[in-house]
Amino acid sequence: MFKTLATLINGQNARAEDRVRDAFAIELIDQKIRESEGSLRAAKSTLASLIQRQRAEEKQHNALRARISDLTTRAQEALESDREDMAAEAARAIATMENELTVRAETLNRLDQKVLRLRSSIETGHRRIIDLKQGAIQARAVRREQSIQMQMVKTGATHGSVEEAEELIQRVLGRDDPFERTEILADINHELEGGTITDRMADAGFGGATRSTADDVLARLKSSKK
Incomplete structure (x- = not known):
């Protein structure tokens, strides 16, 4: 039982941490970039x-090589002049400097390797x-897009709302014209009262005319000119 509760608590804490990381993702990215730049x-x-x-080590190494070379030349000159005592003293000094040169060469080699590795790591x-900075720019663009989408959801400017508005517009536009409806009703009433058959019979020459026609107007115009 205790293990189950501990697992649930750990899972809830992990989900809460994920929500916090999602909410402050941009800030965390910027902070990690600052830390990386500091490192x-x-x-x-x-x-x-x-x-x-x-x-500095190279300078000392080169200076030591120059001293060894100079002292070697001097020791050879001392031997040529039968000054073996001075040549022996020079030889002891040269041996000491050669040992130091070996140590400095090893030190210089280690420094070269460290510089090479660190330079590669820095690059x-x-x-x-x-x-990371390019990724942060993309993350900000995505976050802005998400913010706009959320704002559209809050204001109701969603796909469903648009469709609902379009449907309402169609309902309004699709309603019957009340004036046309009135005219149609008048025609229906006129037919029911027999007006339509009377007009047709009058037009056919049966009985007097019930309405003015274009022929009547034209005949009246001709007669007025005589």
């Missing part, structure tokens, strides 16, 4: 220190931050 700045500072140390981190 990148620290890495660049470390790289600068390593390069500075590397250059990779820089590209990833650029990708």
